[in-house]
Amino acid sequence: MKRAAMTRPSVFQTDDTEGLQQRRRFLDEVEISIRSANREIIHEKVPHFTRDSFFRVAVSVARLRASYLLAVTTMDWQRASETGIRDIGRLRTMYEEAREGLVALEHAIEVGYVDIVEDAIPMPPPPPEPQE
Numbered sequence: 001m002k003r004a005a006m007t008r009p010s011v012f013q014t015d016d017t018e019g020l021q022q023r024r025r026f027l028d029e030v031e032i033s034i035r036s037a038n039r040e041i042i043h044e045k046v047p048h049f050t051r052d053s054f055f056r057v058a059v060s061v062a063r064l065r066a067s068y069l070l071a072v073t074t075m076d077w078q079r080a081s082e083t084g085i086r087d088i089g090r091l092r093t094m095y096e097e098a099r100e101g102l103v104a105l106e107h108a109i110e111v112g113y114v115d116i117v118e119d120a121i122p123m124p125p126p127p128p129e130p131q132e
Contacts, residue, residue: 064095
């Protein structure tokens, strides 16, 4: 005789209104505590950000993306060496890590982990591309 599979209802799929409200309150309080801890810890290391400093990070990500795409489009994939493929992998990893860092920075700004201060002077043009 086959037993019916037992599934547990979600904590939010219950008729227990009081219990549901208690769990939601708990999760809200935990979220507030986590946000507070993140703000305190991150703010200690990165107290503020300016438009210029954010722009410099974004330009760095763009340069890494361009280097990676250039390597991909100029690679002779029919005759690719292990070293060439390793180099492209390294460029991809650098670009992806920088991009994820920029996403994390945007999130930190959005949720208030980092303070934004206005630049005292207009944003300068991006720094020149480093020569290889």
